[in-house]
Each structure stands twice: as structure tokens, then as C-alpha cells.
Amino acid sequence: MEEIQAKLKDLKERFKKISDQIDQDSLRGEIREIETRTMKEGFWTDQKQSAAISRQLSDKQKTLETIEHLETRINNSLEISEESSMEEDLKKEIKELEGILDTFEFKLFLSNPHDESEAILSVHSGAGGVEAMDWTAMLVRMYQRYFEKKGWKYEVTDEIPGDEAGFKEVSMIIHESLAYGYLKGEKGTHRLVRQSPFNADNLRQTSFALVEVLPVISEQEVKIDEKDVEFAAFRSSGAGGQNVNKVSTAVRLRHIPTGLVVSAQTERSQLQNRENALKMLTAKLWVLRQAQDKKMIEELKGGATQASWGTQIRSYVLHPYHMVKDLRTQVETSDTEAVLDGDLDQFIEAEVRKL
Template sequence: MIDRLQFIKQRFDEVSDLVIQPDIIADQKRYVQLNKEYKELKALTDKGAEYIKAVGNKEEAQEIIADGSDAEMVEMAKMQLEEAKELIPQLEDDIKFMLIPKDPEDAKNVMVEIRAGTGGDEASIFAGDLYRMYTKYCENKGWRTSVVDISEGTSGGFKEVIFEVSGEDVYGTLKFEAGVHRVQRVPQTETQGRIHTSAATVMVLPEAEEFDVHLDMNDVRIDFFCSSGPGGQSVNTTKSAVRMTHIPTGLVAQCQDEKSQHKNKDKATQVLRSRLYEMELAKKQEEDAAKRSSQVSSGDRSAKIRTYNYPQGRVTDHRIGLTIYDLDGVMNGSVQKLIDELQLVNNTEKLKESEVF
């Protein structure tokens, strides 16, 4: 492993020099790629330095113990040896996981789309609950959220809500949330206390940069219309809302959250670009899925991934058979424990397939 870490340190030094070169900074795409590689290599190099130090401490302690001439030094060396023996395997595991080939999409920001499914008004209310859950989670992570489009339900919640999330490694974290979420509870509208089952679909789209996908505006029909819902005097009086239709694919994106037509157009363009990118990404994921099987769903939007059972106060993730009896905590944004387990299973599967070691 030390040979591998020395090679990584060498590459880190090369990237450190490249990332400050004026011609690299001027090439936005190349600069973004190298800056991402720099961050990954720095984390690996720092962890590698810890590992090399621990191995050195182990060898030093073994030499002192073998010499045996100073009883006090031998006792100290024995303690140092035990610490190193305990630390080295842990560092090796950390490094192995860090060396797993990363999905290039993981560092991207995302568009999250939540749509009410089966269950009528209760499904819309549940979609609203999921939206609040994710916005609280993002707030706890220090990520920024921005609403793109909202279609309100007739009895609360949302028929559909689209919002943007930006921060560090957003897609790599939230991609496990894509799929069908199911809720089991007594709806507010239920008079006889019967438990109903409703569902909402969550889509997590990696945000596409201009150099990720080509969007020819000649292929796009743009319609302007009056906004609906909250927004003050300008609602229903100015055509600030924007709907964009990509004619070759039939994909549609719209935004009416901003008062400015220009800002709505920019947001709708970003959503449309992300949906086009997601189409291409889905094709690639299907090809990858044919080559490898994983316990963690690749994000198939038709797959039932999780059940939120209110009478029992539990959340069950069906992909890995994990049940947590902390429904209130999860619905208040404590989603990390679920995501951590999903990432662990996913990384373990990748590690089995990886040829790193």
C-alpha cells in the first residue's frame, strides 16, 4: 500500500502545480476537473500520511522491543506498538474506500423533483412532508436550496415541487433518495381512523453544466404565461412564468417561482438541461447495471425504496432491509443515518468489484 500511496502523493504534487497555471485557470472545464481531483487527492494524501506515520511507529516500537536494553523505553514501545496495531487496519480500510473509483457525477449539485403519487390529497400532503424533510436535511448540511416550481395540492402539500440543491457532494449523497416513497398512516381527512397507504415519487437529477450536455435552443419552444399561487400583485397580471418544451424529446420544464421572466427562463433552462442530461445518464446506468448487480437501487423511479409507518413510528428502507424506529427524527431532517447505511452497502459492493487491491 505504501508504494500506491507514494504514487498518489506524486500525482497530488503534479496536480497542485497544474491547478495554479494561468492556462488551466482560463480553461473552465479543465480547471473544474483538476480542482476536483486536487480535493480528492489531498484527502487521500493526508490519510496516507497518517498511515505511513503509523507504520513507522510500529516498526520503531518493534526495534526498541527487540533491543530490550532500556526497560522504560520497552514499556513505552509496547504501548506505541499496540496503538499502531489498532490504528493501521482502520486506516487501511479508510484508504481502500477512498480509492474506490468515484462516480464523476457525485460532486454535482442537483434538481430534486417530488411528485404526489397514489393516494389523492393524502399523497400531496406526504409530498409536502418529504419536501420539508429534505429542506431541513439540506439546511443541517449547510447546503443551499432554491425552489424552481411548485404545484400546490387541494388540501395542503404539493402535487409537485421542484427545487435546486447546491453544496458539496450533493448528488453523491442524495442520489440514494430517488424512487417511490410510501407512507402508512391515518389521513387528516379520515373520520373512521383507518390507516391508508399513499406514495410520492422522488427524482434526483444531477445538475448539468453547459459543457455536460448540448442544448440547442432552436429545438426549444418557449411559452410565457401568468404565474399562479402566492406572489403578490404581479400574479396573474404579467406573463413572468416560463414553460420550455424540448421538441425532439418532448421534455418539458417550467418555472414560475421568480417575479422576473428572465430569472424564470434561466431556471427553466437549467431544469431542461438537467433532464436531458439525466436521460443520457439513465442510459449509461442501465448499461452499468447490466454489468454489475448491487443491493442498493440505482435510482429507478418506479422502485419502492422506503416506507414511513406512522402507527409504529418506523422507517424501513427496503433496498437493504434497514428499519429505524425514529420516524419523528427522520421527518425532521435526520436522514443521514439512512444515507450512511446505503452508502456503506454501496461502497462495500464496489470494493468487492474493484481491482484497487
């Protein structure tokens, strides 16, 4: 039982370090303030805003509940740790507590501005032709599997089909608190090495795709003057129901002062697509205002983005051996099938802790 007692003491010390970083009185005050807002007349009129605030309230309540429950469980376990008959139960409890602490500790890294925000994730095909477009589709599927495993809701807002296979570009909005915090480290070039099914000689080929991650920014934080936005409607090239290719439901917005261009086309109505395009434009304008150097500004405009050699953050090798390796954190695995099926936790957690 001495080993169990030692582990429980270690857990209590870990918990103390974590709880010391959270002002519980302030957290309770924030919860009361949000609860008061939800009870005001007209709060539920704006469904999207009220849903976002409700998610924020739920997250804060869960944080407070987790702190209180962890403290109680650790103290209770310590109290009975001298009873030999409880050894097996305590071993199970310790394992559960370690998992909860790991998750809670990890979330403390997500404390930067907008880490709590929903996210916009886009994948753009780079060097490699048709192979790169197919690689873009593989990455989109990988991220969608990751979202589904997490239980996160997402919607595809824009997709441009490839010439023969895959996609030239796909954009998604992830409707989940902390989505931006989790995903921001995925930004960069992802490199694939494999025997190409599009090559008659079945030769090994390298292709690239660029992943872009932006936070969903509120209209209050970045105000856009309507006269500064050029609007154009066009016929959608993707899925979206009976209106696709019959009426101009797809939307393209150009911000005249900066030259930024965004589009959305997967929803059935022009109004929905315009709303999604405006979210993307708002996010890009927010990042643009944070940018201090010309290179970042050009990349946001799309003029200098190159998904190719020298810019990759992660390599996925399927031939002549199997290996996925992150070039920043050095995390690697030979289980490429699991990674491409959305098993990204080890990579994303390492990014959050390091970056």
C-alpha cells in the same frame, strides 16, 4: 496499551488500503492545473462556472490534505503508543481517526461519473390524493432538513401547490459537490402509512410520492440547440416576491425533438427561472441519452411514472407502529421522527455502499 497499539495498527492498515486507491501525484497535478486556470485573465467573469471550479479545487485540496494529515497522525500515535501516560489521549485520538477514516472511506464509493456533481432533486405526489400531496410536503421538508444539517446550500426552483394541502410537485437544486453521489440512491417511490388527518374517520391510509434525482450537467457536455426548445412564460403559483401572480415570471421549456417538459417558477425574475429550467432540461436530456430502454424514456417524459404499490424503495410507517425501512438495504429504525427531521445518514450511506 497492547489493545491501543493493535487498534492503531488496524487504522494504519485501513489507511494504506484507502491511500493506495488514490494516485496522489495525479491529484497534485490536477490541483496545479486548476490553480493555473484560476489565475488566468477573465476566469472570474463567469461567476457560476468559476464558483463550481473553485469548489472542485477545494475538494481536491481537502482530499490531499486529509491523506497527508491522517498519515502523520497515525504514525505519531504509533510512536507514543508505548507511553502509558498517553493512554487517555490516544483513546480520544483513535476515536477521531476512526471517524475521519469512515468518512474518507465512504467518499471513495462516490467515484462514478457525475457523482461529484451538484444535484436536482424533485418530489412528485403519487397515489393517495390529498394525503399524497401532504406526504410530498413532508418529504420535501425532510430533505431540506438533511441539507441544512449537512451545511449544503439549496434552492427551490419549482413548486406546484396541492389542491387542499401540501404539494403536487417540488424541485430543488442542491449546490454542493458530491450532492448527486450522495442523493442518487434516493430515487424511487417512498411510501407512507399513517392515520390520515384528512380522513373524517381517522382511518389508516397509504400514500406514495416519487423522488427523482438528476446530476447538474454542464452545457458543454450536453449542447441544446435553441431552435429545438419551445419557450412559454406564465404566472407563478408559488412564492417569489411582489412579481408573483402579477407578471409572467414563471418559465416552461419543451424540448421539441424528445417532448421533455420542465418548468421553474420560484425566482423573482423570468431570466433566473429560465436558467434553472434549462439546468433541469439539460440534466434530463443527459439521462435520456444514457437510457437504453423505452420504459426509462417514457418515465423521463412523465408518461409512465407511477408512484404506487410495487415500486417503493422505502416505507415510512407511523401507524399502528413506528418504523422506517429501506427495502433495498434492509436498514431500518423506529425513530421515525428523527428520520422525517432529516436524519438520513444511515440510509444514504448504506445506499452508496450497496448501490
